[in-house]
Amino acid sequence: MADIYLVCEGSDDGLDFKVLNLILVNKLNKAVLISPAGGDSGLNSVASWIEAKSAPGAVSYSIEDRNYRSLGEVEAKWKAESKRFIWRRHEIENYLLEPAVILQAMVSLSQVQSGNLPQTLADVESVMRSAADPLFEDHVGQLTRSQLVEELNVMRLQLGQPQGRQYFQRQEWLDFLHGECGRLKNSGADLSNLQQFDEMAITTLYDRLLNELKASDFLSGKRYLREMGGHELMTALHNFLRASGFPRLSQSDLEIELLKALEQQYMPGYFAFDNQPDDFVELAQRLI
């Protein structure tokens, strides 16, 4: 049987590696080697390199954080017949921040010592809302930035590379560079006329996104736990616990506690939400 690799973000002993091993390898019994890329970029290159250096028949997939990308872009990636996937949640921490998982971890912590810990799901949601509120406007800022970056990407504001051959001669290089620089000059002119980059338009975009999220179920329906920065929410939860009678609790021990709770709670379909499937189940089906 050929080896199957899944390249994920993070360091060798990072949370992505641990969660994927727990759910994909142990809970869903998928025979896949999880290979952290060591950071948050170049996953596809790492996946290609692993495939190239492995025994014939080895297949290498990758899954990266959604961050502030739109759900449409993420779904398009899952629908494409490719070996590259994007989490439907912001990042791996968001899969540990299920209220029921947090509650179970709180129950376990409260057996160590009594503290002022949440005792019901409503308590947990209240704590997480308090953690999310100061981050909310930052989240909207990141979404706004993300949309502006998309505008820039459309304009292709980078100098390209000549394509099609291994090497090129003087005249070919000059023709290419003249063309590219001319294109960029025009793009620069287009950019200066781009209305979306006007101060008023940026403010309008920010406020529109802010109001849309406020009016939607983003906060009330717990979407924020899936779409806001999981790392920041986890840090806020950690700070809350340190202030609630557990001053010595390390962040890695909090992660281990949440992993144990997730292990007890998880069953296939656990992460399904609205019409979205459980990412781990879909991933297990796609890794062949």
Add this chain to the structure above:
Amino acid sequence: MKIARAKIENFRQIETLDLDFTDSLGRVRDVSLIVGPNTSGKTTILDALAVSIGLGTELSFGRPDFVISPRTIVRRGVLESRVTCWVRFSREEIEATREIIQHAEDNLTIPDNEEVQMTWVYPDPNKRSRFGFTYYDPSRSWPLFKGRVKVARLLSSRRVDWSWFQRVGGVFTFDQQRTGMGRTIPREIWNIISGAVTNEEPDDPNRRTADPRAILLSLAVQSKFEPAPGVIQADQFKLIKERYDQVCAPHKLLGVVRDDLGELDLHFTDGVHEYYYDGLSSGEKMLLLFLIRMVSEHVHQSVVLVDEVELHQHPIWQSRLLHALPRIGINNQIIATTHSPYLRDLVAREAIINLGEIAETGEEAER
């Protein structure tokens, strides 16, 4: 019982080493990994922990080739070795030990302390025992270490049943060959499986064997029968099969079958092809040796010391084995050595006891 902390002094090549097996909240971790290059002292740590606590349990505790002698234990140039362990007992285990002492009609009192500091000194400064001397603090807490041996002794009297092993713990060491296994097979079961057992004397009056195939066959046959009313014992074959299937998926242990000659054998599948015990890979055999011993020796509430836990295992099986280990028995503490970077990355960074890199040992370290 669980080891919270330990201090090893002048034990083989170790001069002084402090070990902490607790998390940031002071709880003992389910799994701690000892990593480091060859000759860095990983196995020595396991031996030191095993001998210091194990002697007090009066049960088998160490590697079969572990020899207690000044030459093999005491560091060169000093007169004695010393291992101090801070051992924790749950309230339930303390109560269970009190109950078993009552059943045994021993006149012993056990203090309420959930943590016991015990110090093993070798050789015995009083020159009374060839196995060294152990101090306990509080001094009357030593019977806490005897719960398991008392259960073993009382089993034949029927004052207790096998389920008592779920309540009191001991120390178990798994060496790199996963030896140390042994089981007495009931006469009736032996007669059924004896045709399938090789390298064993069929009319051995003790019917004690270390052959994993014979043990597994006997458990498989036993699992075919209902326990007598009032007898509480888990179906051990089922437990082993479940864990094997979990770690080795898509491989499965299908069960016991009879071949053309009427002999019994164990039947496996890799998801496509079927095969018998002789067709097992070394990784599968290692895992079965581990599972059989954990299950058939009722390892619960115990300190489980495993040398090179990843031996012969593919990284995916390593991951599953590490995941399964703390769940094979009830409330065990796993302390394992490993060379596997894959396993090292699976546990919390603080759960790793790092004895250094390859360049830090030998001549490089001395410079």
